[in-house]
Amino acid sequence: GAKIIQSFMWYLNPRQVFDLSQGGPKEALELYRKVHNLRILACGGDGTVGWILSILDQLRLNPPPPVAILPLGTGNDLARTLNWGGGYTDEPLSKILSHVEDGNIVQLDRWNLRVEPNTEANPEEKDEAATDKLPLDVFNNYFSLGFDARVTLEFHESREANPEKFNSRFRNKMFYAGTAFSDFLTGSSKDLAKHVKLVCDGTDLTSKIQDLKPQCLVFLNIPRYCAGTMPWGNPGEHHDFEPQRHDDGCIEVIGFTMTSLAALQVGGHGERLCQCRQVVLTTSKAIPMQVDGEPCKLAASCIHISLRNQANMVQKTKRRNSMPLLNDQQPVPERLRIRVSRISMRDYEALHYDKEKLKEASVPLGIIVVPGDSDLELCRTQIEKLQEEGDGAKPKTLSSQKLSPKWCFLDSTTADRFYRIDRAQEHLNYVTEISQDELYVLDPELVITQTVGTSPAMPDLVDSSAAPTGHHFAFPSSSSSPPSSPAPSAEPGHCLSHKDDLLIEAAKSGNFCKFQELHRAGRDLMVRDSLGQTVLHHAVKSGSKDIVKYIIENAPSEILDATEEENGETSLHQAAALRQRTICHYIVEAGASLMKTDLQGDTPKHRAEKANDPDLAAYLENRQHYQMIQREDQETAV
Incomplete structure (x- = not known):
């Protein structure tokens, strides 16, 4: 960071360079407040954009300068909505600045969140770990409670406690997937409807909530959510609702069951509850919530949502x-x-x-x-x-x-x-x-x-x-299908030597320390035994989660879809047959193919069904559909 700042100061006037860790962007924006036709390019995630918009609110600039986005975050839902894309690739900076200059100025609704304690809540429901205020009092993208907020909160708390374990995007995605799957199986948010009262524009929707029994409620301001999905969908001929806009002064209220959350990943949408201008949400116990991705567990409260203002944004257009x-x-x-x-x-x-x-x-x-x-x-x-x-x-x-x-x-x-x-x-x-x-x-x-x-x-x-x-x-x-003949040259790896035999034995026995020691000493993770089985096959059979994670993080990605010679099985086939849910998660989230078949024509989902594990089979089927239609390398959504 220090070297980058020094480089900027070398190329620019030092008075034009500001360290955002020292007081944020306020000083810089104050300096340029009198510049005519000023446009701001926010390089970061949606949180960075929200930070800048809040500072512009404080400065009361008139007219407020429009903000463009160079997406460098994880979800980048606001950037997607305004046509800036889901992430930066390698477009030249001169092209980006040209798009900023030529883009259209559009309005973005921003919403206030006012929290009051619920004095009528049962004292026995009090949770000592809960807070009495939200992390932010305004949102630009969405506000939600229930399942998705619980997963985000668990990730946030685990990262705060052990930051050294969350030092890569891959590990973060693995944690998200594992937590989401665990909550999916335990149904930790299934009683959400019992503890929520919802009033939109004076109309009580509580009975509708209780009939739907959602595990997640989302108050959505922009069409995109959860790294690019579209939970409102397209109402089409459904005359009760209008297509969603980010500048109409209305907020969309959506309920999700576990079924509709899974369908969201393959183009589905949630249950459309309401389009309104004011919301009063009352909770009777502590519930996980998140505001634009910032999570907390909020004590029983009464939350008022109302329009705050409209911000000027730059929308990228066809040129x-x-x-x-x-x-x-x-x-x-x-x-x-x-x-x-x-x-x-x-x-x-x-x-x-x-x-x-x-x-x-x-x-x-x-x-x-x-x-x-x-x-x-x-x-x-x-x-x-x-x-x-x-x-x-x-x-x-x-x-x-x-x-x-x-x-x-x-x-x-x-x-x-x-x-x-x-x-x-x-x-x-x-x-x-x-x-x-x-x-x-x-x-x-x-x-x-x-x-x-x-x-x-x-x-x-x-x-x-x-x-x-x-x-x-x-x-x-x-x-979609295995090779017609299992020729050794068609798959990664090589013949087994005496030295590599020790690595295979460590994987078979589940001895993680020995396995790690041998690899660091130079043993090849792509080694195969006489039947064409990789160390990942053997680690799956031994049930060693630590060895499986280590192999995924350190071996070439080809090992994920490598097949053994006897039955044409990948390691995912074997994990599904052994009903090893966590290991299946690790392998799926690392990018293994869910459509590859063994010599019997079975996919991993079929192997889970034959092993009488319907929950695992349902999970694999859902991820298989998602893999089939995924057209871009986006972050795994909750």
Whole structure:
């Protein structure tokens, strides 16, 4: 941190650089309060944005400067709502500042939270660990109570007690998943409806709450929640409710059962209860709550929610004036015929500052035909259609390898280098803005292998007018079925040596200290025994959670889907068959495929069903659906 501040002071006037740990942003904003047409770029998560908006409230600037967002947080729900995306990739700063300058100014409702103690609550329900006030008295995104707040609170308390155990995003996600699954099985929030009274705009909805029996209540100000999900959904022809807006002076009240919470991850929504302007929420016992991600356990209280004000925000927009064809004063063509080429992550990282070399390293995928004013969302549909039509019996060349679910578009024209376009911002980019006659995509999981024969052939042309457009999902063929023959060269790992035999034995016996000692001494975690079983297979069989976690954190990710030779089972198949719920969690959250089948055609869900564990099977099925439709690398939502 100190080195970064010194660098800023070297490049800028030291009076323009402020240390936010020393008094926050107030001094800096005060200094610039008289600058005309001031726009602020908040680089951070939604909490950083809320911090800045609260300081602007204190300064009473007139007019208040609009705030844009460079998303660097975990969920980034407000950034997603305003089209800034779910996270920063590698877009040049000059491009970002240009978007800040050209963006539209929109309003964002902000809501007050006023808390009063509930004097009528039963004294026997008093919880000594509960607090009498919320962590924030205003929210921009959402306020919630019940299941999601309980999970967030447990994570927060555990991190406060043992910060050294929460030093990576992977471990944080593992903790969230484990806590959520534990609460899911125990039903710790199932009696929420018994202790809540809800009045919206003078209408008592308590009976509706008691009928629904939700385990979570959410008061939502923006469409996005929990790292990109949309809990209000689209009311469509449901005339009782309007589509959600962040500037209409109304707040949406949503109830979630455990079923609808699970469905949220696969495009579902909660139970729409009300759209209102004022809320009075009364609780009769201490309940976990969270305000824009800040959790607490609030004692029995009466909470009043009312509109505070509206903040000026910058919304990223499509930039028609930057389309190359329009700059040249030429009409937009009716149809575009575009060649699509794929680039591997290895080549991208090595060559993305050298456009010509990177273009030479690309692999052709095919040709698509789209309308001249198409955005990248339509192009994605056509590229995935191209992949589906290329599934026939073709030689396994680089061009015939299917795109992985994490592929993204590359801008090859508007900057001095290639850069990635966030999945959530594809609708903001016209294809003519980032491409002239060739479109490049980045596939982080493209495997460069030796091929025999001629150079890759160009697949067939796909025309968007040839069939109705729709979303097609493409997955690597290896994720849906095992290899036809378990050749050792097809999987990671190598033959067993005498030294590595000790590592296998430590995994079999569940001796974590010995296993860790052997690995640190240089033993290979990708070793296999004579039956093709990895150390992860053996750790699962021994039931050692510590060894499983250690392997996941230290071994290459290929070990997660490695299959043994006898039955074609992955370690997840075996964990499901042994009904090891926690270990299944670890492996699933690390990214193992839930769609891979063994030689009997069973997925891990099927193995859990055969082991008579319906709860584990339901969990695996839910995560399998989520994995099937997940189109971007977003943070695991609660």
